[in-house]
Amino acid sequence: MANGAPEQALDAPPRERRRARVVTYAAVSVLLVAALVQVDAWPVTAYRLFSNARTADGVSLTLWAEGLDGERTDLRPPAGEVLGMTTHLYRQLEDADPAHARELVGAWLELAGVRPGDVSQVVLERTTWRMDAETREKHETGRAVVAVVRP
Known part of the structure; x- marks a missing residue:
């Protein structure tokens, strides 16, 4: 590593990449469904940080x-x-x-x-x-x- 670049990770086998995609898609899907149906169950919640929009x-x-x-x-x-x-x-x-x-x-x-x-x-x-x-x-x-x- 003479040029200071980060070490390149070896390519993961296709099975691990497929598993990583499934986990990622599942997690994102759960979050989207929770937001759409207003689920308030830990650790997935649609709790709003602000009560209303701030306008003039x-x-x-x-x-x-x-x-x-x-x-x-x-x-x-x-x-x-x-x-x-x-x-x-x-x-x-x-x-x-x-x-x-x-x-x-x-x-x-x-x-x-x-x-x-x-x-x-x-x-x-x-x-x-x-x-x-x-x-x-x-x-x-x-x-x-x-x-x-x-x-």
Whole structure:
């Protein structure tokens, strides 16, 4: 090996090459089938690393408590707090029957430390936004009331 090139491997016999192809094709086939049918069984899984595609457009939900004096209080908690773990339930509020909606709102008010007697209504708003590619700032493009609940 005077020229520094890696040593050439001897050609494998045809039987070993055939076996290697079968194993490779089988492994790739199992992975493709798992991805197509969304199998989540170790060690083959279709688990997604990201929950959704990241684009310049976005939607967020905001839960507001409107006081008797008209003042609005954002009920979204700081990240990591207990209330933050229940924001996925915001979508249920839109279709919930009145009793269940009041129950959800009551729990969110309690966790946020807001007395239900001081609140005239709780409003769930959907805000659409677009992020500027250069400045990375979000610019609101629309706002709509999704649900209104009176505690």
